Amino acid sequence: MxxxxxxxxxxxxxxxxxxxxxxxxxxxxxxxxxxxxxxxxxxxxxxxxxxxxxxxxxxxxxxxxxxxxxxxFTPDMRDVDELCEHRTILEIAAIRMGMDRNYDKLIKSLEESCDAMQRALDKPNPKNYSIADDQFHKFILDASGNRSIIKSYNHTISRAKALRTHLFTIFDENTDRSMGEHIQILEACRNKDSDLATTLIAKHIEHLATAFRIGHSNQPTDTST
Amino acid sequence: MxxxxxxxxxxxxxxxxxxxxxxxxxxxxxxxxxxxxxxxxxxxxxxxxxxxxxxxxxxxxxxxxxxxxxxxFTPDMRDVDELCEHRTILEIAAIRMGMDRNYDKLIKSLEESCDAMQRALDKPNPKNYSIADDQFHKFILDASGNRSIIKSYNHTISRAKALRTHLFTIFDENTDRSMGEHIQILEACRNKDSDLATTLIAKHIEHLATAFRIGHSNQPTDTST
DNA sequence: ATCAACCATGTAACATGTTAGTTGGAATTG
DNA sequence: CAATTCCAACTAACATGTTACATGGTTGAT
The missing domain is CATH 1.10.10.10 (Winged helix-like DNA-binding domain superfamily/Winged helix DNA-binding domain)
Structure with missing residues (x-):
């Protein structure tokens, strides 16, 4: 029992x-x-x-x-930028903490997510790719072991997920580049190169932010149903 | 009108x-x-x-x-540590952003808070000191200009405020040291030395965390009405 | 035809009623 | 006397009723 x-x-x-x-x-x-x-x-x-x-x-x-x-919610450009900036800060902090405290678990879970992403690219299955992508970043936060930060991240990230769904039609986002970036991040973690890992994460999210900006400018005020 | x-x-x-x-x-x-x-x-x-x-x-x-x-809420030691860690991450990020984007406003508001703290020490008025202390850190966040981060910080910080009130009886906390640290942080900002400023903030909050740990261990399970 | 007052409708805020799970202690049993 | 069962009181979850405000269309005066 x-x-x-x-x-x-x-x-x-x-x-x-x-x-x-x-x-x-x-x-x-x-x-x-x-x-x-x-x-x-x-x-x-x-x-x-x-x-x-x-x-x-x-x-x-x-x-x-x-x-x-x-x-x-109806995010404007500023919301998008702020959201991505916030995300970057939390993920960078989390990956440093994760590498220090939960190295094995971190590597294992990131490998798992990368595999899932690769499978989604092979099929190809955009929805599964998004899920694995989300999981990758969630695992980074989980590895930090700090529940306060994890909770804060979860509260923040759903807006980002919604943005991605609404701004991108299926495969607008450059998934090949995204896949490569994730693998680079994983590799940096494997080598315990936390400075490289944080730089890569910052770039990765900045790419996302740029994509959001482009998508957002193409689709201004949408107030249907 | x-x-x-x-x-x-x-x-x-x-x-x-x-x-x-x-x-x-x-x-x-x-x-x-x-x-x-x-x-x-x-x-x-x-x-x-x-x-x-x-x-x-x-x-x-x-x-x-x-x-x-x-x-x-009844925080345990781990909660306290996580909370302080989270705070440190947000404040460090915010002060970097504030120094880049709102230098003048940042300096002005930190000076104002330091003055208020000094006045509270002179009287002496513990409650006013706490208020000015909170304000100092709030201003750091405000200077970042990132509403998502500010909101997250505000959600996080009330627990820290409650902890301080409950763990410290009036002037347990070393306010003289605290005052000095705040002034050092302000000075580092004035000199645009963001690396020093972040180091000082990390130390400042670490001192607080230590005080919390001591206070917490002295006052374990309190479940009165 | 224009414009303003009016009213019907839709809304969340707030109040109150009902239900089911929890608890602590009293009654009961051995 | 000790352990268990049972019951009354308490609780939040959920349902529903009421109210004040917002809105959009209609009407009536000019």
Whole structure:
């Protein structure tokens, strides 16, 4: 017998559902989210929906406008830059910590992610590539072992995921270059060259930021549905 | 005529009240928070209290245990270390950015905070010293200009404030040393020596972490009302 | 035709009712 | 007396009702 985990509350499930819908592009940026309508769609009452929207507002994925309604976030260029900068800081710090404290685990998990990315390129399967890409960076954070930083990163990263989905149509992003960069980062970690690893991560995210900027300028104010 | 700001919602006011009560030590670490009781105390219904507790849970100040009740957070040694580490990373990044992008504003605001700290030492007024201390670090973050990082920092820092209040009785912390460190940091900024500034910040927060560890070991499991 | 007052509708904020899980202690059993 | 069962009280989760505000279209006056 082992302790059973608390089954997820309705609110948590709802939060995940709405987050997924935003990140996956099912809900477009800026689209309206009525508590009542979401509750009807999900077949539950307004309470857990309201709680979920409040949580997502803190996460930055949703803006709640008093008495007017809730809306999926609409990032401007500055948001994108700030988000990437924040990400860079956290990932650089995390990879340094991970190399110091969890070298073996770090290498193992990054290898695993790189393999998954390579498989996704071979098929090719864009969705799986994105998942493995996310996993790669998540593993860097996990290796840091600092729960406060991991939590902060997770709160930050969902916006980046949503941006990628909304700004890139399937394979706009240069996945070959991306793949190579990930492998370089892994290699730098293997060699315990933390300075190189951090430089590579900074460049990698800067490339992403540039792609975001281009994508964002092509697709300005999108306020459908 | 200028646009009026939206008056704060009951939930926001409630969040602030509870947060202040925790940070100020009015509510001790680990103490129980019943939605009903808080609502009665504040003369409002359970809804805004519930929303506030949910927000504070995300902020890390409160743990909500399903069907059991809500409790003020009870950090262990590891939490303290992780929190300080996280803080260091954000402040170091922010001061680099601030020196690059908002040098004048940074210097001016740090000078202002140092003056306030010095005045608090002269009186002496511990509470004012803490406020000015917090302000000093907040200004470093503000100078970065990165809203994502600022928001993340603010979510992180309230736990640190609460720790200081709960672990230190009035002037346990070495405020003279603290004052000197702040001045050194300011001086390093004035000289645009960002490497020195970051080193000093790391040391400054490490001193705080050490003080927390000592305070924490002296005051283990405190689960009073 | 123009414009402003008005009203119907939609919204989240807030209040309150209901339900199911948790807990601590009293009653019961050995 | 000790251990267990059971029950009453408490709790947050969730449902639903009410209210105040926002909005967009209609109407009525000019």
């Amino acid at each position: 082992q302790p059973i985990e608390q089954p997820k509350s309705l609110m948590e499930v709802t939060t995940g559902k709405i987050r997924d819908a935003i990140v996956s592009g099912e809900l477009s940026l800026g689209s309206k989210l009525s508590e009542q309508r979401l509750a009807d769609m999900l077949g539950i009452s307004r309470s857990p929906v309201r709680d979920a929207l409040a949580a997502l507002q803190i996460e930055g994925l949703v803006n709640v406008s008093p008495k007017r309604g809730s809306f999926v | 200028q646009p009026i700001e939206q008056p704060k919602s009951l939930m926001e006011v409630t969040t602030g009240k509870i947060r202040d009560a925790i940070v100020s030590g009015e509510l001790s670490l680990g103490s129980k928070l019943s939605e009903q009781r808080l609502a009665d105390m504040l003369g409002i219904s359970r809804s805004p209290v519930r929303d506030a507790l949910a927000a504070l849970q995300i902020e890390g100040l409160v743990n909500v245990s399903p069907k059991r009740g809500s409790f003020v």
